[in-house]
Amino acid sequence: MKDKIVLITGATGGIGKAAAMELAKKQFTVIIHGRNKAKTQQVCEEIRMITGNSKVDYLVADLFLIAETKQLIREFKEKYERLDVLINNAGGLMSNERENTAEGIEKTIAVNLFAPFLLMNGLSNLLKASPEARIINVSSNSHKLNAKPDFTDLQLVNGYNPLRSYGNSKLFLIWISQYLAKELKEQGIGHVTVNTLHPGAVATGFGTNSNLGPFMNTLAKWMRPFFRTPEKGADTIVYLATSEEAQKVSGKYFVNRKQARVTEKYYTTANEKLVWDYCEKEVSKVE
Numbered sequence: 308m309k310d311k312i313v314l315i316t317g318a319t320g321g322i323g324k325a326a327a328m329e330l331a332k333k334q335f336t337v338i339i340h341g342r343n344k345a346k347t348q349q350v351c352e353e354i355r356m357i358t359g360n361s362k363v364d365y366l367v368a369d370l371f372l373i374a375e376t377k378q379l380i381r382e383f384k385e386k387y388e389r390l391d392v393l394i395n396n397a398g399g400l401m402s403n404e405r406e407n408t409a410e411g412i413e414k415t416i417a418v419n420l421f422a423p424f425l426l427m428n429g430l431s432n433l434l435k436a437s438p439e440a441r442i443i444n445v446s447s448n449s450h451k452l453n454a455k456p457d458f459t460d461l462q463l464v465n466g467y468n469p470l471r472s473y474g475n476s477k478l479f480l481i482w483i484s485q486y487l488a489k490e491l492k493e494q495g496i497g498h499v500t501v502n503t504l505h506p507g508a509v510a511t512g513f514g515t516n517s518n519l520g521p522f523m524n525t526l527a528k529w530m531r532p533f534f535r536t537p538e539k540g541a542d543t544i545v546y547l548a549t550s551e552e553a554q555k556v557s558g559k560y561f562v563n564r565k566q567a568r569v570t571e572k573y574y575t576t577a578n579e580k581l582v583w584d585y586c587e588k589e590v591s592k593v594e
């Protein structure tokens with residue numbers, strides 16, 4: 308697959324950087340995203356140097372913020388007329404203390420759900436302009452282990468804990484991806500696919516700054532040596548971005564390159580639509 312343009316969020320480290328490196332090796336035009344300009348610029352240079360691919364560029368935005376995510380979309384549109392692969396990878400597990408962004412949104416939901424929602428929708432015309440476009444959303448097995456949504460309180464003003472919010476956000480990310488896949492199919496847009504994945508337990512920066520309390524902090528530290536490398540964690544992303552068979556599939560969830568089951572607990576088409584509509588309403592409140 309040559310001359311393909313990929314945008315990958317959260318590519319300054321961990322799984323995102325490993326995926327960006329691999330796609331640059333495969334001669335994609337790679338636009339990496341980060342939130343820290345100096346760090347993002349440095350990773351961009353590093354990928355160019357290691358891969359010998361000069362078609363690596365970067366964009367900067369804090370994806371906690373709707374306004375900055377919208378600005379990122381505008382900047383991307385100014386530079387590129389088409390997008391072949393959108394990889395919503397940036398995300399994270401927050402801390403025991405519930406925190407809101409400057410825009411008043413719980414941080415886990417802001418970065419893990421609203422940012423991918425905005426990017427999928429804001430860049431949809433550029434994706435449709437590609438002969439074969441793929442949206443790849445990095446979810447997590449945590450959607451099975453930790454999700455416990457309250458449909459009257461999606462940002463967990465009450466009953467917040469970091470793993471619950473994280474699990475909810477990754478479950479909702481799967482739902483909005485499935486929803487969009489169905490919408491695209493109904494509109495007869497077969498050349499844009501949307502899939503999600505779990506990368507495995509990967510030794511990255513993930514969770515290292517999340518204060519989960521003494522027990523969970525110790526457990527996470529103890530488990531870390533058993534985790535996979537970022538390169539192995541990026542494998543299913545690269546597979547979904549490049550393989551011919553993956554282009555034929557949409558609305559599915561993948562683990563280790565294979566389709567896997569999504570938990571049916573909490574799922575109804577009405578709940579899925581409720582989450583989609585909620586995202587739409589919340590992101591429209593900020594310019």
Ligand SMILES: NC(=O)c1ccc[n+]([C@@H]2O[C@H](COP(=O)([O-])OP(=O)(O)OC[C@H]3O[C@@H](n4cnc5c(N)ncnc54)[C@H](OP(=O)(O)O)[C@@H]3O)[C@@H](O)[C@H]2O)c1
Nearest residue numbers: 317319321322342369370371397398447508509511512513
């Ligand atoms: N590691 C695992 O075991 C695991 C398991 C399941 C799912 N995942 C998912 O995999 C994805 C990648 O995580 P990772 O393991 O590679 O973690 P990571 O090493 O912490 O990387 C996360 C990336 O996202 C960026 N990011 C985080 N918050 C951001 C924000 N508000 N605005 C812009 N960028 C932001 C980070 O930027 P900075 O460099 O500036 O921090 C970094 O580039 C995440 O969606 C995560 O939920 C990871």
